[in-house]
Amino acid sequence: MKAVGRFLFRKRGHGGAWHWTDVVTWIWLILGTIIMFGPALWLVSSSFKGPAQLAEFPPTLLPYVQEVANVEGHDTPLPLYMVTMEDGSTRVMAEIRRIGTSAQMVDPADPQERVSVPLVDRQPLREVGLALNNYVDPFLAFDFMRYLGNSVFVTVAATLLTLLTNSMAAYALSKYRFRGRDAVMLLIVATLMVPLSVILVPLYSVVSSVGLLNSLWGVILPTIATPTGVFLLRQYMLTIPDELIEAARMDHASEWQIYWRIVLPLAAPALAVLTIFSVVWRWNDFLWPLIVLSRRELYTLQIGLNTYAGELNVQWHYILAMTVVTMIPVVLVFIFLQRFITTGIAGAGIK
Amino acid sequence: MGRIALRNIRKSFQAVDVIHGIELEIDEGELVVFVGPSGCGKSTLLRLIAGLDKPTSGRIEIDGQDVTQTGAADRGLAMVFQSYALYPHMTVRQNLSFGLENQRMPRQEIATRVDAAARMLEIGELLERRPTQLSGGQRQRVAIGRAIVRNPTAFLLDEPLSNLDAELRGTMRAELSALHARLETTMIYVTHDQVEAMTLADRIVVLRKGRIEQVDTPLNLYNRPQNLFVAGFIGAPNMNFFHAEASDGLVRLPGGAEIPIAHEGPVTLGLRPQHLRPSARR
Numbered sequence: 300m301k302a303v304g305r306f307l308f309r310k311r312g313h314g315g316a317w318h319w320t321d322v323v324t325w326i327w328l329i330l331g332t333i334i335m336f337g338p339a340l341w342l343v344s345s346s347f348k349g350p351a352q353l354a355e356f357p358p359t360l361l362p363y364v365q366e367v368a369n370v371e372g373h374d375t376p377l378p379l380y381m382v383t384m385e386d387g388s389t390r391v392m393a394e395i396r397r398i399g400t401s402a403q404m405v406d407p408a409d410p411q412e413r414v415s416v417p418l419v420d421r422q423p424l425r426e427v428g429l430a431l432n433n434y435v436d437p438f439l440a441f442d443f444m445r446y447l448g449n450s451v452f453v454t455v456a457a458t459l460l461t462l463l464t465n466s467m468a469a470y471a472l473s474k475y476r477f478r479g480r481d482a483v484m485l486l487i488v489a490t491l492m493v494p495l496s497v498i499l500v501p502l503y504s505v506v507s508s509v510g511l512l513n514s515l516w517g518v519i520l521p522t523i524a525t526p527t528g529v530f531l532l533r534q535y536m537l538t539i540p541d542e543l544i545e546a547a548r549m550d551h552a553s554e555w556q557i558y559w560r561i562v563l564p565l566a567a568p569a570l571a572v573l574t575i576f577s578v579v580w581r582w583n584d585f586l587w588p589l590i591v592l593s594r595r596e597l598y599t600l601q602i603g604l605n606t607y608a609g610e611l612n613v614q615w616h617y618i619l620a621m622t623v624v625t626m627i628p629v630v631l632v633f634i635f636l637q638r639f640i641t642t643g644i645a646g647a648g649i650k
Numbered sequence: 651m652g653r654i655a656l657r658n659i660r661k662s663f664q665a666v667d668v669i670h671g672i673e674l675e676i677d678e679g680e681l682v683v684f685v686g687p688s689g690c691g692k693s694t695l696l697r698l699i700a701g702l703d704k705p706t707s708g709r710i711e712i713d714g715q716d717v718t719q720t721g722a723a724d725r726g727l728a729m730v731f732q733s734y735a736l737y738p739h740m741t742v743r744q745n746l747s748f749g750l751e752n753q754r755m756p757r758q759e760i761a762t763r764v765d766a767a768a769r770m771l772e773i774g775e776l777l778e779r780r781p782t783q784l785s786g787g788q789r790q791r792v793a794i795g796r797a798i799v800r801n802p803t804a805f806l807l808d809e810p811l812s813n814l815d816a817e818l819r820g821t822m823r824a825e826l827s828a829l830h831a832r833l834e835t836t837m838i839y840v841t842h843d844q845v846e847a848m849t850l851a852d853r854i855v856v857l858r859k860g861r862i863e864q865v866d867t868p869l870n871l872y873n874r875p876q877n878l879f880v881a882g883f884i885g886a887p888n889m890n891f892f893h894a895e896a897s898d899g900l901v902r903l904p905g906g907a908e909i910p911i912a913h914e915g916p917v918t919l920g921l922r923p924q925h926l927r928p929s930a931r932r
Binding site: 546 | 700702723728729731733735736737739748749752753796800
């Protein structure tokens with residue numbers, strides 16, 4: 300523990316003095332942490348706030364909920380307020396209803412006596428608490444499970460197909476010699492410069508004429524061939540020694556077996572990286588599914604979330620809560636696969 | 651089984667000619683060593699025989715059959731690579747059986763062969779380990795084992811000992827020699843180390859710049875080199891060369907010695923250092 304502390308707080312200056320680079324480093328790192336981590340934290344804490352609290356200004360850091368009390372003669376719990384009376388004293392009172400700029404309030408201890416209080420004279424009584432309704436309601440009312448299912452299907456199918464097709468292309472482009480190989484590679488990499496929005500209309504007409512509109516396969520198929528994936532895998536496969544492939548060839552392995560049993564297992568670290576990329580891309584895809592899918596039961600989560608943003612009314616509390624939920628799988632995938640990123644075993648059989 | 655013949659083999663990479671018309675016959679059960687300085691084309695020649703590369707022109711025959719256009723897998727040869735090329739993600743057992751599985755051999759047969767090879771090479775206790783967990787010598791054995799289980803018509807070995815330390819190289823050399831005596835299979839062995847060549851070979855093929863300089867038994871190469879290159883290449887320390895003049899069937903040296911020779915005019919005289927003796931006379 301002491302060693303960790305010493306490591307974290309050591310300085311470049313002599314005898315523990317602050318060197319200017321220490322100051323800059325600390326400022327830089329703290330700023331970086333806030334910039335990188337702040338929005339995520341803000342999202343999570345805001346997802347637990349009610350709609351009123353989200354709209355208020357200045358915003359609060361922690362989620363609060365209004366305190367309520369059961370008052371005799373009323374079926375539902377009433378919200379509590381701290382009311383400043385005309386004589387300057389303060390009392391805790393419950394609101395029955397609002398009328399214009401004043402509210403009809405009642406003392407929970409004395410339910411018979413009703414007082415009219417101007418809105419400016421009262422403050423809501425709140426405590427730190429979580430508005431779990433943000434999470435619970437969508438699971439009940441919103442078709443969350445169906446959207447989740449669609450998203451999972453799209454992500455898993457697209458990722459598996461991406462890994463398969465991209466690794467096959469990468470193997471051919473890295474280990475076979477044929478005329479025009481470099482030109483093909485250049486062409487593939489060049490498509491990196493073409494964004495989706497440019498080819499959106501032609502792509503739509505292709506998918507439409509194939510009859511894949513309003514089908515999850517219409518979302519999956521156009522996305523599986525990724526230049527990034529081919530490039531990433533090819534660069535990795537270039538590092539697999541040719542001698543391994545020649546040894547397999549001497550060992551009666553067919554070209555498919557060489558690919559499937561030798562090259563793919565050795566390219567596992569690169570495949571893990573591409574898996575992370577692909578899962579994140581497909582899970583977060585918005586524009587393309589929005590265009591292809593117009594039937595509600597086919598919506599993916601991201602499109603489903605979009606239904607909370609109406610033209611006149613945006614239900615931020617649900618959007619924020621569901622955004623947190625949709626982030627979880629991506630984070631999990633990252634946690635499970637990140638160890639593969641750093642470990643390469645391809646060179647291990649050689650010397 | 652295991653006669654290999656090369657007929658006027660040529661190989662060029664784009665505009666560069668690497669092998670210039672090689673003629674060679676290798677007999678059944680022979681251990682032939684290709685030796686030569688680096689860049690002489692000895693590894694290329696081995697790859698041509700293996701079928702990993704195709705010759706630009708010429709024919710390769712195995713047991714009288716033209717295999718020039720046959721793929722590497724169907725030539726019935728086994729190769730041991732310089733880097734061993736063991737599959738790093740497989741255990742030793744899987745490494746050994748991979749080639750047999752690809753031939754759809756029954757499991758029982760595979761197990762028998764793997765066990766037999768493991769016993770012969772004393773790698774039985776390593777079968778469940780991965781190549782990363784083996785030492786250099788152990789990897790070498792596994793690489794040889796992978797060749798043995800295939801029961802090939804000939805072994806091709808591409809500088810198999812160059813990654814081992816000097817002591818291990820000596821023992822492995824003896825083992826390879828014993829292995830060859832036991833299996834009686836044709837072996838083609840590529841090396842740049844003339845000690846390996848001289849100790850292992852039945853016949854040595856000396857290559858330079860894509861041409862064969864001489865093919866002969868080790869002793870004949872040493873005692874009767876056919877040209878200056880072979881004379882200078884074989885033997886350590888190197889042979890000493892002197893320019894001299896021959897006349898009347900004799901070369902007269904400045905010290906007074908006379909050597910009979912069937913040649914007239916300028917000659918180059920080669921003397922091995924160990925044949926010189928200190929003399930008492932001045």
